[in-house]
Amino acid sequence: MAKISVADKLGVNKFNVYEEKSHIVIDKQYPDAAEVDRVVRICPAALYTADANGVRFDYLGCLECGTCRVLSGGKVVTDWQYPVGSFGVSFRKS
Numbered sequence: 001m002a003k004i005s006v007a008d009k010l011g012v013n014k015f016n017v018y019e020e021k022s023h024i025v026i027d028k029q030y031p032d033a034a035e036v037d038r039v040v041r042i043c044p045a046a047l048y049t050a051d052a053n054g055v056r057f058d059y060l061g062c063l064e065c066g067t068c069r070v071l072s073g074g075k076v077v078t079d080w081q082y083p084v085g086s087f088g089v090s091f092r093k094s
């Protein structure tokens with residue numbers, strides 16, 4: 001059986017992006033680097049990045065797992081909702 005990478009598995013998902021508004025809101029200037037680093041490292045889709053200018057987040061590709069919401073506890077991630085109806089991820093088998 002051929003080995004399939006995580007990136008390849010994620011690549012078969014389909015996303016219907018609601019471009020009017022992100023379903024996740026973050027504090028881009030959250031001051032605690034350790035808290036920021038936890039969120040950056042935990043996202044399975046690697047949607048968070050951080051540097052000296054703050055936190056960046058791209059909700060395109062969100063798997064709606066809620067891990068960042070739970071881990072952050074309202075600190076870096078200040079609001080988390082599922083995307084509005086019919087938008088978001090559709091999981092598909094490869």
Ligand code: SF4
Pocket residue numbers: 024042043044045046047061062063064065066067068069
């Ligand atoms: S919900 Fe999951 S996939 Fe989406 S940004 Fe948070 S950790 Fe990443």
